[in-house]
Amino acid sequence: MSVKKKLGMGIAAAALGISLVGGATFAYFSDAEETNNTFAAGTLDLSVDPTTIVDVDNLKPGDVIYREFELINDGSLDISSIDLTTSYTVDDANGDNVGDMGEHIRVLFLENGDKTDWNPIEGWDYNDVVSETTLADLQEMTPDAVEDLESFWTWLFGGTGEESGLVAGDSDQMYVAFEFVDNGEDQNEFQGDALQLTWTFNAHQTEGELR
Known part of the structure; x- marks a missing residue:
């Protein structure tokens, strides 16, 4: 190989080496900023006051029991609906029951007073989420205790x-x-029989939104 050719190959190799070294050690300006982010979940917390709505004895056919209670949102999230589920058991004192005592206990009304409206046509438009239903039939229903059931006239004139x-x-x-x-x-x-009623109020969150 000629001296000229050897010299050319040496220069090329040196240039390649410099290029590789330069690529590995090339310096440039930079800056970094750190962000601190938090995803904190809200709380859904429903309470009922009082927790025992009815505790009465010595009932007889024809008796009516009236009570008041509150549904309270103690959480940090809004509640969209509260479904009411019904279950009960009957203590048969004499062991002679043929019928279901739950068919003889009627819910005359379950009214949400805060959703009750007034309009100039019908007057008070009571927001009865349950009306004229036996406990036996109510077992098959899941009414929304916080639904606004406004009538046409209330919707037309605006509810209160x-x-x-x-x-x-x-x-x-x-x-x-x-x-x-x-x-x-x-x-x-x-x-002498006793009916043990359990009402369960199931709260649901509102829909998700862009935050």
Whole structure:
């Protein structure tokens, strides 16, 4: 190989080496900023006051029981709906029951007072989320206790009550009336019996939104 050719190859190799070294050690200006981010979940916390709505004895057919209670949103999130589920058991004192005592206990009304409206055509438009229903039938239903059931006339003229749902930190006043129905027939099988009613209020969040 000629000296000229060897010299050319050496220069090329040196240039390649410099290029590689330069690529690895090339310096440039830079700056970095750190962000601190938090994803904190809200709370859904529903309470009922009082927790025992009805505790009465010595009932007889024809008796009516009226009570008041509150649904309270103690959480940080708004509630869109509160579904009511019903279950009960009957303690048969004499073991002679043929019928279901739950068919003889009627919910005359369960009214959400905060959603009740007034309009110039019908007057008070009571927001009865449950009306004229036996406990036996109510087992098959899941009414929304905080739904605004405004009538056409209330919608037309504008209601005075709150909209559906229960905002954080707020409460709804509830009114309920039960009747031990006197059906005019022999109801002796229920003497001494006790019906244990469980009402469960299931709260649901509002829809997600762009934050």
